[in-house]
Each structure stands twice: as C-alpha cells, then as structure tokens.
Amino acid sequence: MNAEIVTVGSELVSGQKLDTNSQWLSTRLGDLGIVTRFHTSLGDDREDNLAALRVALGRADLVVVSGGLGPTQDDLTREVLAEVAGVPLIEDPAALAAIEAFFTRRDRPMTDRNRLQALFPRGSEILVNPVGTAPGIWLAYNDRIVVCLPGVPYELYQMFTEQVVPRLRELGICRRVLVHRVINLFGKGEAEIERMALDLTARGRLPEVGITASDATISFRITAAGRDETEALAVIEPTAQVIYERYGPLIVGEGAADVTEGLAGELARTGWTLATVESCTGGLIAHRLTRVPGISASYKGGLVTYAESAKVALLGLDPALIKKHGVVSAEVAAAMAEGVRSRLEADLGLAVTGFAGPAQSWGQGPVGLVFLGLATPEETTTRRMELGPEQPRDVIQSRAAKHAINMARLDLRERPSRHEA
Amino acid sequence: MNAEIVTVGSELVSGQKLDTNSQWLSTRLGDLGIVTRFHTSLGDDREDNLAALRVALGRADLVVVSGGLGPTQDDLTREVLAEVAGVPLIEDPAALAAIEAFFTRRDRPMTDRNRLQALFPRGSEILVNPVGTAPGIWLAYNDRIVVCLPGVPYELYQMFTEQVVPRLRELGICRRVLVHRVINLFGKGEAEIERMALDLTARGRLPEVGITASDATISFRITAAGRDETEALAVIEPTAQVIYERYGPLIVGEGAADVTEGLAGELARTGWTLATVESCTGGLIAHRLTRVPGISASYKGGLVTYAESAKVALLGLDPALIKKHGVVSAEVAAAMAEGVRSRLEADLGLAVTGFAGPAQSWGQGPVGLVFLGLATPEETTTRRMELGPEQPRDVIQSRAAKHAINMARLDLRERPSRHEA
Structure with missing residues (x-):
C-alpha cells in the first residue's frame, strides 16, 4: 500500500508557514x-483542490488530506471530496x-458557518475531534481510502x-512495521564512501x-520491515555488521x-581528559x-585565542615562533596543542588555527587553510587541510571543528580504557 | 505568473528529513x-519523478526543482528533465x-559518477554552483521555465x-516587489514591547x-510594496523612524x-577591545x-573554564574565593571578568558563570541561576539572572550568552569613539 499526503492552506504555499504535518x-x-510516495501542498483554491485530489487518487492507495476542514469559506476539503467522489454532502446529527x-x-x-462542519460526503465515516471543532472524514472510494x-x-x-x-x-494493511537504523560516518566524501557500498545501496537489495x-x-540508513x-x-x-566491518x-x-x-x-570509555585551544573556529x-x-x-x-596576543598571553607561545612560521602553520598548531595540554593538565590537547575568511579580513593565506594539532602524552601530530576558499565562513568553521574533534576521537579509539586498569 | 516547487528526495517523503526549501x-x-500554487515532494523514483514533473509542467508557468542533482545513482533530476523535455543530455566542458x-x-x-554532474539537457543554461559539486539547470521549455x-x-x-x-x-515577470525591513530588539519581553506598539501593529495600517x-x-517586520x-x-x-525613537x-x-x-x-565604532570567560555557556x-x-x-x-581547576589555572582565581561564595556567585563572576580583562589586556572583560542543567549534574544551586560580570576600566558590575528552571540546557545557555553580550553592548553604547580622539 502506498500513500500521498495532501496539505491544504494558502499559508503553506505562500511560505508564511512551514508544513510539518x-x-x-x-x-x-x-x-x-x-x-x-508524494507530498502535495496547495492553497485554498477550489480548482486547485479538485485537481490535486484527482491527481492523488490517480496514483496512491491512501490519500491523507490535512487542513481545509475549518468553518470559513476558505475551507473547501468537504465539498471538494464530495465532488470528486460524486456523492452529496449530508448533515450528520451526531x-x-x-x-x-x-x-x-x-x-x-x-x-x-460552524454548522457546515457537520456536513459529510455520503458514505463516509466521521472521525471525532476531541480537541477542536473540525471533525475528520474517512471515505472508502473506488479501492482507495481518503x-x-x-x-x-x-x-x-x-x-x-x-x-x-x-x-x-483493522483493514489488515498494516501487518508489518518498518524500522530504520542510521549509522553515521565522518572523514571521507560521499562519493568515495558510496563507491565502497555499491553492493549495499543497489536497487532492490533487502534490507x-x-x-x-x-x-x-x-549517513547510512538501513530500513527493514517485520511483524x-x-x-x-x-x-x-x-547489513549493519557489514558496514561496521567495512568502514x-x-x-x-x-x-x-x-x-x-x-x-x-x-x-567516557577511556577515562581520558581533553583541553582545547581554538583560533579560527572561535x-x-x-x-x-x-x-x-x-x-x-x-x-x-x-x-x-583569536588575537595573536592571546596566544602569547594565555599559552606562553614564543612570538618568534609565530613570526617565523606564521600564525596559521603546523608549528603554531603543535605549540598551541602542547601549550593547552600542559596549562590545563589534560591528557589530550587539541588545537585549531586557520583562515576562515572572508578573504578581505586576512590576506596572510588562502581562505580555508587550516592546521589541526593534537598533543598526546607520547607525541604531537598536526594535519593540514584546505576547506575553502569558496565555502562561507560558517561552513569552514564547522568543518574545521568536526575534523579536529574527529582527530581526537581517532586517537582515543586506539587506546585502552583506564577504568579497567 | 505562477509557480510549483518540486522537492526530490526519499528522505523527504519517508519523513526522515523536513522539507524547508x-x-x-x-x-x-x-x-x-x-x-x-503547489508544493510537491517525492522520492528518488524514476517513474514518480517523470509523473511529478509532467503534472507540474501541466499546471505551473515556473517549476523550481530542488534535489536529485548529486552524483549518486539515486539522483535522477537531470535525466528525468531531459526525457520530459524530449532532448538529449550533453556533457558541458566548463x-x-x-x-x-x-x-x-x-x-x-x-x-x-561526479562526471555525470556535468551532463545537461540540450538547450539548458547552466547555473554555476560556487559552493558544491552539483551545478543547477535553467531550461525554457514550451512557454514554461524549469x-x-x-x-x-x-x-x-x-x-x-x-x-x-x-x-x-530579466524576463520582466516581476513588475512589483515586496520589501521587508526587520528591526530587532532585545532586553524586554514580547508582551511589553507589543503593548507599546499597538498603534503600529493595528490591522489595516500601512505599511x-x-x-x-x-x-x-x-522583531518588528515592516512590509511595503512598490515598483x-x-x-x-x-x-x-x-515607520522605522518611529520604532527607533520609541525603543x-x-x-x-x-x-x-x-x-x-x-x-x-x-x-568597531568605539575602537574598544573585549575578552570573555565562560563557564556554563561553554x-x-x-x-x-x-x-x-x-x-x-x-x-x-x-x-x-568548564572545570573549576581551569578557573584557577587560567585566571589565577583564588580557590578560597570560590570556596567561600560558590562557583556560581556574583563574587566569582566579578573576579572572572577582572581576571580575563587583565590576562588578555582588553578594555572590557565579560564573564558568565551559572547552572545550565540538567539538574542531576549539578545540585549546588537552582538550574538557570546565572551571574554575569563586566569589568571596565572604571568598575566591575555583576548581574544575577534566573533563566530556569523549566528551560532546557541549550535555551539557558543561549539566553545567558545573549544577556551577557547585551550587557557589554549597552556599556559601549554610552562611550565615545576612540577613532575620533
């Protein structure tokens, strides 16, 4: 069985209101x-309502209409449904x-006008509205349900x-439930991840x-039906296991x-602690x-440490180091990570320095150039990334933050838990 | 001219994602x-895409399609448009x-697969995508525009x-424009602001x-039409002037x-500098x-300074002060503001300390209790706020941040510019 949802209201198609139904x-x-299979939204126009309901009944077994049942002259759902079904409207005493x-x-x-809300297409069942004035309608029509x-x-x-x-x-249509499981990945592009998953995403494969x-x-979203x-x-x-093994x-x-x-x-798993220092991700x-x-x-x-002076004042960074390599450099990222790790007495120190743009505020390097630094008890590693230059500032900041967070996650992933020690 | 918007993606009709486009x-x-006049959403199904595009072209002058232009095999918009328009797909070298x-x-x-994103229906114009891989398409077809x-x-x-x-x-379709001007206020409740604006918001008033x-x-939103x-x-x-004078x-x-x-x-106006220190707003x-x-x-x-040790290590706060007044107190907010102002050699030091909840993680005070501190060259002021307890953590964090930012804004508002000095 497949369905179409039709939401009625000029406030929806004008953009004044967001359709969440x-x-x-x-x-x-x-x-x-x-x-x-389809969502259709349309305004409070008689012809448009007739056309939309006919299209929906032509392609879906179940049509759910939301809206248009109120008492005003804009509310057309009752009469449009009666016209499409070819039956008269009858007042229901109850x-x-x-x-x-x-x-x-x-x-x-x-x-x-409220009295009009008691009119129903002949042959329909009334759905009681316990919290408002507009009752709903259930109508079986030509092997369809509206x-x-x-x-x-x-x-x-x-x-x-x-x-x-x-x-x-009761109709026996819903003998099964559909369940979704969503597995989220980060660190590679969509096309590359999909290329490794063509066997999983192939059309017709179950789940x-x-x-x-x-x-x-x-995100991989695995969907399956069951009783x-x-x-x-x-x-x-x-299928989830295959994804875990592969990725x-x-x-x-x-x-x-x-x-x-x-x-x-x-x-939480390892019991390790973290401290961060951020420049461009602010x-x-x-x-x-x-x-x-x-x-x-x-x-x-x-x-x-947005201003250079803050890097010196808060982390004790050597101004000569900044001068020699530039504030956006692997050397400064490493020194920031080590500095914050030691100042805050954390197991891991994580640093980001880069140019988030827009271009005119910088000029010292390409927009989107970012260095990440991670200081651990054993070593300090850095990573150079180019996240621009055409991306807007907030996207560069968000991506840089995600890659930095992921860098710390990947490091901890290899470590045993201290809780067990 | 009237339009239909068609949004494509199985995640939309399955309910996984809300269509905001x-x-x-x-x-x-x-x-x-x-x-x-119509919004239609549908999944990544070839037949459904063909049907929806045909229906849309049958009832709208302008059809805007969103989605289905990516590199995966689910992305069908290019080929479906070519088929409906009866033209071949041609690779565009640019x-x-x-x-x-x-x-x-x-x-x-x-x-x-990314290469497929360079295919376009013959006769279409390419809309450059400056921030992603999927270019857009503009196609005039049978007096319609897609x-x-x-x-x-x-x-x-x-x-x-x-x-x-x-x-x-350019097509000369848009003979009239509707313009909005939005003026934003902060620091008083909606009911109070509205009570002062009944003459402006009266029904039928223009603009x-x-x-x-x-x-x-x-926000006040003023709307007017014009050529x-x-x-x-x-x-x-x-009307904008009245609002500026009044508020x-x-x-x-x-x-x-x-x-x-x-x-x-x-x-920017005053040429002053700012440094911040945050606890609950993180x-x-x-x-x-x-x-x-x-x-x-x-x-x-x-x-x-999320952990208490960080307040001591980074700001040199006296642990005895924290012990005496509690970490969420006017005294600590003032010391934090003064500390960060001096450490970072800024004109203003702004501090927030409070309990953002959820309740079980704290216990030292009511959720939503927040102290703001502002250190200036002349004095340090603090402000006590109760933003809870029924609000969720992210709302308390956001409100506390806004009130703190506003506290610094109101202070600077009274100061002359240094640029002119």
Whole structure:
C-alpha cells in the first residue's frame, strides 16, 4: 500500500508557514509499513483542490488530506471530496451535536458557518475531534481510502493516532512495521564512501540501504520491515555488521550521534581528559563539546585565542615562533596543542588555527587553510587541510571543528580504557 | 505568473528529513510577485519523478526543482528533465572543469559518477554552483521555465539569490516587489514591547507591521510594496523612524543582526577591545562573536573554564574565593571578568558563570541561576539572572550568552569613539 499526503492552506504555499504535518504523517505511515510516495501542498483554491485530489487518487492507495476542514469559506476539503467522489454532502446529527457541545463548554457563540462542519460526503465515516471543532472524514472510494484531518498539528496527531491507525490496522494493511537504523560516518566524501557500498545501496537489495550527507557527515540508513521491531532489527543486523566491518574508524555513532558524541563516548570509555585551544573556529569546538550532557568529567576547558596576543598571553607561545612560521602553520598548531595540554593538565590537547575568511579580513593565506594539532602524552601530530576558499565562513568553521574533534576521537579509539586498569 | 516547487528526495517523503526549501523558495518567489500554487515532494523514483514533473509542467508557468542533482545513482533530476523535455543530455566542458577543480582544491579523488554532474539537457543554461559539486539547470521549455537547484539548503539559497532571481527579473515577470525591513530588539519581553506598539501593529495600517519573537529577540517586520525596492523602502522609512525613537537602546540591529552583531558594531565604532570567560555557556559567546567577520580587530579571545581547576589555572582565581561564595556567585563572576580583562589586556572583560542543567549534574544551586560580570576600566558590575528552571540546557545557555553580550553592548553604547580622539 502506498500513500500521498495532501496539505491544504494558502499559508503553506505562500511560505508564511512551514508544513510539518507531511513529515509527521509520513513517519507514522512508514512505521506502519505504508510507503509515502508524494507530498502535495496547495492553497485554498477550489480548482486547485479538485485537481490535486484527482491527481492523488490517480496514483496512491491512501490519500491523507490535512487542513481545509475549518468553518470559513476558505475551507473547501468537504465539498471538494464530495465532488470528486460524486456523492452529496449530508448533515450528520451526531457531529452537529458535538460541535454545539464544544461551543457550550467554552461558553462561546456558534456561528452558522460552524454548522457546515457537520456536513459529510455520503458514505463516509466521521472521525471525532476531541480537541477542536473540525471533525475528520474517512471515505472508502473506488479501492482507495481518503482520510481528511484538521491542519492544526496537535488535533491531527491525536486523531491520527487514536482513530486512523486502528482503522488502518483493522483493514489488515498494516501487518508489518518498518524500522530504520542510521549509522553515521565522518572523514571521507560521499562519493568515495558510496563507491565502497555499491553492493549495499543497489536497487532492490533487502534490507534497503540509503545514503545521505549533512555537513560532511555521511549517513547510512538501513530500513527493514517485520511483524514487529525485533524482527525488523534482526533483518537489519547483518547489513549493519557489514558496514561496521567495512568502514570501522569512519563510524562516529548511530541515530543523532555525530563526531562530537563520538568523541564524548571515547572520552567516557577511556577515562581520558581533553583541553582545547581554538583560533579560527572561535569556540565552536568548546560549544559543541559542552552541549553533550556529562562531558564535564572529561573536558577541562578551552581557550579561544583569536588575537595573536592571546596566544602569547594565555599559552606562553614564543612570538618568534609565530613570526617565523606564521600564525596559521603546523608549528603554531603543535605549540598551541602542547601549550593547552600542559596549562590545563589534560591528557589530550587539541588545537585549531586557520583562515576562515572572508578573504578581505586576512590576506596572510588562502581562505580555508587550516592546521589541526593534537598533543598526546607520547607525541604531537598536526594535519593540514584546505576547506575553502569558496565555502562561507560558517561552513569552514564547522568543518574545521568536526575534523579536529574527529582527530581526537581517532586517537582515543586506539587506546585502552583506564577504568579497567 | 505562477509557480510549483518540486522537492526530490526519499528522505523527504519517508519523513526522515523536513522539507524547508519549499517554504524558503515560496517566500522568495512571493517577494518577486510570483504566486506559488503547489508544493510537491517525492522520492528518488524514476517513474514518480517523470509523473511529478509532467503534472507540474501541466499546471505551473515556473517549476523550481530542488534535489536529485548529486552524483549518486539515486539522483535522477537531470535525466528525468531531459526525457520530459524530449532532448538529449550533453556533457558541458566548463561544468566538468569546475567539478574537477572542486576536487583538486580539496585534494580528494573524483569518481566517474561526479562526471555525470556535468551532463545537461540540450538547450539548458547552466547555473554555476560556487559552493558544491552539483551545478543547477535553467531550461525554457514550451512557454514554461524549469529551474533545477541542489537540495543542500545553503547551496540552493546562494544559487537562487545570485543566479535565478536576476534571470527572472530579466524576463520582466516581476513588475512589483515586496520589501521587508526587520528591526530587532532585545532586553524586554514580547508582551511589553507589543503593548507599546499597538498603534503600529493595528490591522489595516500601512505599511504593515508584524511582531515576532525568536530566542528572546523581538522583531518588528515592516512590509511595503512598490515598483522597485527604493519606492517600497521610502514607504517603510517613517515607520522605522518611529520604532527607533520609541525603543532606542533596545534596538540591536536590522535584518539578521542580533545582539552579537550589535556588540560587534559598538566595538568597531568605539575602537574598544573585549575578552570573555565562560563557564556554563561553554564557548557559545566566543563562538557567536567569532562568527562575525572582522571581529578579530576587537575581540582578544576567550576562555572556557568548564572545570573549576581551569578557573584557577587560567585566571589565577583564588580557590578560597570560590570556596567561600560558590562557583556560581556574583563574587566569582566579578573576579572572572577582572581576571580575563587583565590576562588578555582588553578594555572590557565579560564573564558568565551559572547552572545550565540538567539538574542531576549539578545540585549546588537552582538550574538557570546565572551571574554575569563586566569589568571596565572604571568598575566591575555583576548581574544575577534566573533563566530556569523549566528551560532546557541549550535555551539557558543561549539566553545567558545573549544577556551577557547585551550587557557589554549597552556599556559601549554610552562611550565615545576612540577613532575620533
């Protein structure tokens, strides 16, 4: 069974309001094993509503309409559905009584237009609205099912969960659940990672594996169906294992976990501590780390040495070193990492220095040139990266921060836990 | 002229990702006087893409497609557009060179699939992608215009603004422009600010004034139409003046400018310098300041003294002071501000200490209790705030950072410029 979601409201297509109902409904339908193939949003226009509903019924088994059930003349869903289905609108006495009761409870006057909300296409079932005035509609029509729900999100959520899901289950359509597992990778490009995964992402393979990129983090999303979650997860497991074996150190976490959570996990596992010093990323690494609850046990703190004088004053860096190699250099990155490691008495010292742009503020080097430094008890390593020059400042900062965090994560990954010692 | 927006990606119809491009594009088109009638989202399926593009071309003059231009086998927009338009795909040497250069700059291998991104339907114009590998497409076809843009929001924003808008204007379609001017305020609640503005926000008044709140920043949005931007701005100006006169020190900036840009502006105007030290905000102030281009002239740097030992090691704070008053206290905030001002030889020292929660990690005081400290050449002032306890950690961090930044902004606002001296 596949579905189309139609959201109605001029405020959606004008851009005044963001449509979140489509996403919410797709997720819920997906969990029931129903695949959503289309979302359509349109304004409160009669012809557009007729056209959209006809297109939807031409290509989907289940059409869920959100919005257009209110009492104003802009609300067209009832009459458009009746016209497309070729049936008259009939007033439902129980629905009318419920609307009257709603106004009595709130001690507010009921208008004639509210009475229109008790009209339903003949042959439809009424979905009660326990939290608003607009009842919903369930209509079986030509082997299709049309479900109309109010556009107010919390009304839609409640009515879908309590009345639509049980009806869909009763039809015997939803015998399975769809489960997703998302594995996040960092450190290589999307094309390169995908090239190693062509066997997994091949069309028609089960379980299905999708690949997406967001801010240089690449995610594998494995999807499987089963009678319940346990069964679906068991279908997913062997594919997840292949990904873990193949991509090992690139994997930073699952679900919402990115490099920062990956590093926080390694700090917690090993019992090691970290201190940071940032130039071009300006506190972004510190900010991301301190957003992870419980990090205070591992994270000693950080310096933002934005001005050159701050590097000298806070880290005791030799001005001659800066003068000789330039502030954006492997030598300065190494000295910063060693300096912060020793000043804050941490196991690891992590440093970033670079040019984040825009060009006119610098001139000492190419925008996007970044050096990372990592000081450990044994050695100090540096890494040179070119993240620009065409990227905007905030993207360069974000990428530099992620690569630095990943550098510390990869180092800790090889270390045994101190807790066990 | 009316438009349809088509967003492509299985992650959208599955509910994995929220489509925000449709809203963004609708708003921009609306500002150009182009009405969006439909949004369609669909997955990476060939037949569905063909069907959706045919439906869109059947009912809209302008079709904007977002997504499906990447290098993977899921990316179908190029070939589907060519098929619908009945033209072959042709490799563009300039586009290929640009993609090759992108990989050379990053020192990353280019795959064969990336080469597919240089294919374009015959007769189309290429929209250069300055920040990613996927170029866009502009195709005039049967009195319709099809514009294809990458799905990555910041790539789409930049390419639409810089390349699509000028082309639409050239066509002479956009005879009227809608212009907005947004004035941002911080430091008082929305209800209080609105109560002083009832004459401005009254229904039917021209130019229209709306009021919105986001993360404690209150924005007045003044909207006017005109034949061009100059004409619309002239309609807006008198209302903007009333707001400036009425709200004076509360106004932090216009457009995207919030308290941070307000402080950066005051630093640039006065020629003063700033240093920061943060505990519960964990680098957020430093991060926000360093996102402002050109701040390096004024911002000396900052400390993130997350662990207590870091406060002692980096600022030379007396452990007895911390023991006596507690780490979250006016006394410690003042000592931190003075310490960082002197260590970094800045004109102003700004400090934050507080409990951001969640509750279980602290226990030494109520979640949301925050002290701000500001050290100037003349004196040190502190401010006690209660930003919790029901707010989540990230909201408390953000509010504390904003109030601290605003404290420095208000101090500088009263000072003369040194440049003139």
